[in-house]
Amino acid sequence: MKLYALLPFGLLLTACTDSVPTPVVPAPTFSLTVTVTGAVSAPVTVTNTTTNKVEFTGALGGSKTFAALPKDTVLKVEGAAVNSFVTPAPQTIQLDADKTVTLSYSPVPSAKLPKGDIRLSQGVGQYIFADQDAAGQKLDLIGRHVENQVAKYTLLAQTTVAPNLSFTFPEVDAAKLSLSPLLQRLGDVAALPDSCKGTSIMSDPEVRLLLETETEIDGDTISGHINLAVVTLDQPDRPLKFAYADRAGTLKTDVVCTVQISETQSFEFRALYDLDFKKGWNLVEVIEPRQQVNPTAIMRSVPMPNTVRLRPSGMYAVGGSWGGSAPPMDVLKTHTKGMFF
Missing domain, CATH: 2.60.40.10 (Immunoglobulins)
Known part of the structure; x- marks a missing residue:
């Protein structure tokens, strides 16, 4: 009787054990x-x-x-x-x-100013001097910016020309650089003003630049301070300028702008810009408008070589004027033709 009574319970245990699922291990x-x-x-x-x-x-x-x-x-x-x-x-x-x-x-490391040499004999006309006259002279790199419609000049760097006529500028203190938006004279950097028609494509509207610089001999043994153009060794007749950018950026512009002189007078000018800036120092070519009718201003980037040359640019700078608010008139006359910068 006891065995008979236990059989159903044993079978029940077996059945329950067989129905328990195996745990799934994730x-x-x-x-x-x-x-x-x-x-x-x-x-x-x-x-x-x-x-x-x-x-x-x-x-x-x-x-x-x-x-x-x-x-x-x-x-x-x-x-x-x-x-x-x-x-x-x-x-x-x-x-x-x-x-x-x-x-x-x-x-990205900022691009440095290149080394170079000076050839005063490669000027034009009355702006030709003996090369050796540059040896031992002070060489200035000067920045120009505008405050309240007045040109201001700042000495950015100074070095001494070596006996072999080579030079190396020291690193420029960033605090001396007066940087401006890329299209500050067009108004809103994100769009063209109503007075300009065309295309302008900018990679980074936040790019800030120092676009106007001058290099000059700061000596007393030469008649006045001699303004020098930057050239590359392979294109000595193509004057260039040093420019500084706080970051990389590009600008492709082809616009025609109308400038209103008075209620009855206006003129148009064209601006062609092809700029590709690296962070730091760059070289740019600035071609000022020369024609009186529908003048065209051109500005384009030039690859920076390891070595550049300085030669007389064809005008004297007014000695010492970079330290004050009154700009050298020959420099000012050149740059006030530009309408964007």
Whole structure:
């Protein structure tokens, strides 16, 4: 009787044991944290190379964590270019644990002023001197900007011409640079004024520049201070100027603007700009309008060589005037023809 009574209970235990499901052990997962340093934010792409799926693409500032990624997933983390920063190399990692990838953006080094030499004999007409007259003389780099419609001149750097007529400017103190928006005389940097028609494409409206500089011999043994043009060795007849940009940027402009002289008088001028600035010092060619009817102003970037040459530009600078508010008249006459800068 006892065995008979226990049989149903034993069968019941067996049945219950067989119906319990085996627990499912979840596959291991890990997280990936991506951190951007140096730049405020950067375009970042995270790609799962195992499945070719893009896990993330967009601007990333600070850090972002991607959780619950399968173990052994292979991920490629890429940071795209950020203006004025060096782009870090892509990184590929395998998730065998929680991982962190740091994209470190470092500032692009500012382009330096090149070394050079002086040839006073390569002037024109009365502006030809003996080359050796430059040896031992002070060489000035002067910046020009406008405050309240008055031209101001600042000595940016000074060096002494070596006996072999070479020179090297010291690094310019950034505090001395009076930088201005790229299109300050057009009004709103994001759009052309109503008086101008055409196209103007700017890569970064925040670019600030010092576009007008002069180089001159600051000596007493030569008659007055001699204004010098910057030229490249392969194109000695193409006068250039040093310009400074606080970041990289481009400007492509072809516009025609109307300038109202009075209620009944106006004239048009054309501006053609093809500028491609690196952060730091650059070379630009400025071609002032020469024709009286529909004048055209041209400004374009020129690649910076390792060595430049200075030669008389064809005008004297007024000695010592860079330190005051009254500009050298020959310099002022040249630059007031430009309408944008």
